[in-house]
Amino acid sequence: MLTKKQKRNNWILVIVLIAASLFFLFPVLWMLANSFKQDAAITRDMNSIRAFVPPALKGNFFDNYVKILTDTSFVRYMLNTLFYAAVLIILGVIVNGLAGYALAKIKFPFRERWLMIIMLLMIVPMETIITIHFLFIAKVGLLNTVIGYVLPMIVNPFNIFLFRQVFVSLPDDVYEAAQLDHCSPIKYFFTMVLPMSKSVVATVSVFTFLNVWNDYLWPSLVFTSGDLLTAQIGLNAITSNDNTTMGQKLAVITMITIPVIIIYSLFSKQIVEGVVSTGSKEG
Amino acid sequence: MSFIELKNVCKKYDKTEKNAVTNFNLAIQEKEFIAFVGPSGCGKSTTLRMIAGFEEISSGELYIDGKKMNETAPMDRGISMVFQNYALYPHMTVEKNISYGLKNMKVPADEIKKKVDWAVQILGLEEYRCRKPKNLSGGQRQRVALGRAIVKDQKVFLMDEPLSNLDAKLRVSMRNEISKLHRELGSTTIYVTHDQVEAMTMADRIVIMKDGVVQQTGEPMELYEHPCNKFVAGFIGSPQMNFYDVQVERNGITFSDGKSIALPDTVTAKLQGYDHVIMGIRGEDIKFDGQNLDVYRETRQQAVIENTEIMGNENNLYFEFGGITSVARVSKYEVSRIGDSVDFVMMPHKMHFFHPQTEEAITVQGRGGL
Structure with missing residues (x-):
C-alpha cells in the first residue's frame, strides 16, 4: 500500500517523465505533421503552433508519400535493407551464437583469453577497421555484391558476448540429458540452446536489424549499383536531390523511421530481458 | 557374470x-x-x-x-538417467520431453505414441501431457524425468x-513409486x-x-x-549411533565420566589386548522398560533427561552420559519429561566396538571388522 507521500511523488515523477518525453518527441511530431504538407504550408506554419498540426485530410493529404513511393526507388531500397537485415539476423544468430556457446560451455585451451580478446574487440570502433574490410572485399572481387556487404557484418563481438553471458547460465545437465536422448551437439544448439535463450536471440536480432537499418558508411562503400542500395543511402540520395521538396524529404524520413519505432515498441520487453539476463541466471 | x-x-x-x-x-x-x-x-x-x-x-x-x-x-x-534438477527441456511439453529421445532414435511414430501413452499413464501424467515443465510441480517434473528415462527401454x-x-x-511417495x-x-x-x-x-x-x-x-x-567402521556405523541409522571412548577393564568397560558397566565374557574376550576402544550403541538398544532393566541389570545406569523429541510413533530422549550427549529411541508409550531422572540399560550384545585409532570395527558379533 502506497503512502500519501509516495503517491504524490509518483504523480510528480509521471508529470516530469511526460514533459521529458514530449521534449524528445517534439521533433518527431513536427516531422510527422509537416510530412503531409506542401512546402508553402510548411514555411507558413513554421513560427506557429500549427507547425505541429497536420493539414486537413483532403485528396492531396498523402501526396508527398505517393510521390516518394512512385517517383523514386525508395521501396526497393527499403526491401533491400529488410533482406540484408534478415540474412544478417539468421547468420548472426548462428555464427555469434555458436561462438558464444563455445566460449560458455566448451572447454578448450585459452578459452578465457579468447573471451578477453573478443571483449577488447568490442571497444574497437567499426570506422577504424572499415578500410581493411573494404580493401579485403575489393581484393576478392566482392564489391557491389550482397556477399561483400554481408560478410564483414556477420561477426559481432558484442553479440558474441551477449550470447556467451546467457549460455553460461544454461544448466549442464540439460545437455547431458540431451546426449542420452541421442541428440548431437549441433542439433542440441538449434533445438535446445536457441529456444531456451529466446530473449537473447530476440535482443541480438533487434540490434542486428537496427544496425543494418541505420548503417550508412559500410553500404555506401560496398555498393555503387542502384539496385543494391540500402534505405539510408536512398534517403541521402533523395534528400540531397534539389528536386525533392521539404515535404517529400520529411515523408521519406518518416518512412525510414517507422520500422525502427515498430521494432522498438514490439520488442522493448525482450531487449530489456535479453540484456538483463546476460547478467543473471534464468530460474 | x-x-x-x-x-x-x-x-x-x-x-x-x-x-x-x-x-x-x-x-x-x-x-x-x-x-x-x-x-x-x-x-x-x-x-x-x-x-x-x-x-x-x-x-x-x-x-x-x-x-x-x-x-x-x-x-x-x-543407459537412462534421472538428474537431480530434473534436466527437463523447458521449451517442450511433457509429451515432447518424453518422446524426444525416441524421435532421435528413429523409433516409428506409432510406437512412440504407444510408449508415451504407457509412460504418462503409469506415472499419472495424463492430464499434464500438454503442459510445459514450468507449469508443473516438483513431483510432476520428477515424474516427467522418470518418464523420459523409462520409455527408452x-x-x-x-x-x-x-x-x-x-x-x-x-519424497516418501516418490520413493515408493x-x-x-x-x-x-x-x-x-x-x-x-x-x-x-x-x-x-x-x-x-x-x-x-x-x-x-x-x-x-x-x-x-x-x-x-554390522558396520565395518565407525563412519558407516554413524552414517547409517537415525538418530546417529552413540559413540563413547571407553577404557577396557577385565570384566567390562569404564566410560570417560568414570561410570562402569559389566559385560558378558563373550564380549570382553574380544576386547582383550585393547586398553581403549570406541563403543557404539544405537538409540533403540538403550532400554528404559522394566523388563530390560531387569534382564540387563549389569549395565544399569542412571541419567537425567535433557531433551525429548516427540516423533509421534516414537520418542528420542537426550541425556548426558559417558561424557557425551547420548540419545535413546523409545516407544511412544515410554514418556519421560525433561529433568526426569531415569534408569536405563545398554544391551551388551548390541554394542559395537571400534579400534580407537583406525576406527575399524572390532568383531564382537561374528561379522565384519578386524
Missing part, C-alpha cells in the same frame, strides 16, 4: 592432488537396485557420472553387459539424487543419494563412500547391524 562391473576405477581432476574417487570396485548383478550413499563430496555422483560417461575415467575399467565402456559415448552405453537406470529437491512427504517402477521394469538401477533412509528403504545393496573411497558394500540390514 555381473551386469555392471567397475574395476579399480579412479577419478582425478586436473590440478588437484587428491583422487575424487579411489579404486572403486563393484560388481552389480542384472536387475539389482544399488544405492551409492555418503556425505557431500564423497565421490558418489562422480562415480555415477563416470558410469554414465559424463566424466572421464582416470584409471580402471568399466564394463556394462560384458563390454568395456571406458571410451564409449554416453548415448551408446545403453534401456537396461540401466542411473539416478542422481532424484528426490533431493522434493518436500519430505513427496521408484521402487515399484524398478520392480515392474526389472532394470538395473544405480541410485545416488546422501539420504541414508532412501538408500535403506529402496536398495538391494548399498555402497557407502567417504572421501572417494568405498567404506562398505552390503545389504541394508547388514550395514546396519
Whole structure:
C-alpha cells in the first residue's frame, strides 16, 4: 500500500517523465505533421503552433508519400535493407551464437583469453577497421555484391558476448540429458540452446536489424549499383536531390523511421530481458 | 557374470592432488537396485557420472553387459538417467520431453505414441501431457524425468539424487513409486543419494563412500547391524549411533565420566589386548522398560533427561552420559519429561566396538571388522 507521500511523488515523477518525453518527441511530431504538407504550408506554419498540426485530410493529404513511393526507388531500397537485415539476423544468430556457446560451455585451451580478446574487440570502433574490410572485399572481387556487404557484418563481438553471458547460465545437465536422448551437439544448439535463450536471440536480432537499418558508411562503400542500395543511402540520395521538396524529404524520413519505432515498441520487453539476463541466471 | 562391473576405477581432476574417487570396485548383478550413499563430496555422483560417461575415467575399467565402456559415448552405453534438477527441456511439453529421445532414435511414430501413452499413464501424467515443465510441480517434473528415462527401454537406470529437491512427504511417495517402477521394469538401477533412509528403504545393496573411497558394500540390514567402521556405523541409522571412548577393564568397560558397566565374557574376550576402544550403541538398544532393566541389570545406569523429541510413533530422549550427549529411541508409550531422572540399560550384545585409532570395527558379533 502506497503512502500519501509516495503517491504524490509518483504523480510528480509521471508529470516530469511526460514533459521529458514530449521534449524528445517534439521533433518527431513536427516531422510527422509537416510530412503531409506542401512546402508553402510548411514555411507558413513554421513560427506557429500549427507547425505541429497536420493539414486537413483532403485528396492531396498523402501526396508527398505517393510521390516518394512512385517517383523514386525508395521501396526497393527499403526491401533491400529488410533482406540484408534478415540474412544478417539468421547468420548472426548462428555464427555469434555458436561462438558464444563455445566460449560458455566448451572447454578448450585459452578459452578465457579468447573471451578477453573478443571483449577488447568490442571497444574497437567499426570506422577504424572499415578500410581493411573494404580493401579485403575489393581484393576478392566482392564489391557491389550482397556477399561483400554481408560478410564483414556477420561477426559481432558484442553479440558474441551477449550470447556467451546467457549460455553460461544454461544448466549442464540439460545437455547431458540431451546426449542420452541421442541428440548431437549441433542439433542440441538449434533445438535446445536457441529456444531456451529466446530473449537473447530476440535482443541480438533487434540490434542486428537496427544496425543494418541505420548503417550508412559500410553500404555506401560496398555498393555503387542502384539496385543494391540500402534505405539510408536512398534517403541521402533523395534528400540531397534539389528536386525533392521539404515535404517529400520529411515523408521519406518518416518512412525510414517507422520500422525502427515498430521494432522498438514490439520488442522493448525482450531487449530489456535479453540484456538483463546476460547478467543473471534464468530460474 | 555381473551386469555392471567397475574395476579399480579412479577419478582425478586436473590440478588437484587428491583422487575424487579411489579404486572403486563393484560388481552389480542384472536387475539389482544399488544405492551409492555418503556425505557431500564423497565421490558418489562422480562415480555415477563416470558410469554414465559424463566424466572421464582416470584409471580402471568399466564394463556394462560384458563390454568395456571406458571410451564409449554416453548415448551408446545403453543407459537412462534421472538428474537431480530434473534436466527437463523447458521449451517442450511433457509429451515432447518424453518422446524426444525416441524421435532421435528413429523409433516409428506409432510406437512412440504407444510408449508415451504407457509412460504418462503409469506415472499419472495424463492430464499434464500438454503442459510445459514450468507449469508443473516438483513431483510432476520428477515424474516427467522418470518418464523420459523409462520409455527408452534401456537396461540401466542411473539416478542422481532424484528426490533431493522434493518436500519430505513427496519424497516418501516418490520413493515408493521408484521402487515399484524398478520392480515392474526389472532394470538395473544405480541410485545416488546422501539420504541414508532412501538408500535403506529402496536398495538391494548399498555402497557407502567417504572421501572417494568405498567404506562398505552390503545389504541394508547388514550395514546396519554390522558396520565395518565407525563412519558407516554413524552414517547409517537415525538418530546417529552413540559413540563413547571407553577404557577396557577385565570384566567390562569404564566410560570417560568414570561410570562402569559389566559385560558378558563373550564380549570382553574380544576386547582383550585393547586398553581403549570406541563403543557404539544405537538409540533403540538403550532400554528404559522394566523388563530390560531387569534382564540387563549389569549395565544399569542412571541419567537425567535433557531433551525429548516427540516423533509421534516414537520418542528420542537426550541425556548426558559417558561424557557425551547420548540419545535413546523409545516407544511412544515410554514418556519421560525433561529433568526426569531415569534408569536405563545398554544391551551388551548390541554394542559395537571400534579400534580407537583406525576406527575399524572390532568383531564382537561374528561379522565384519578386524
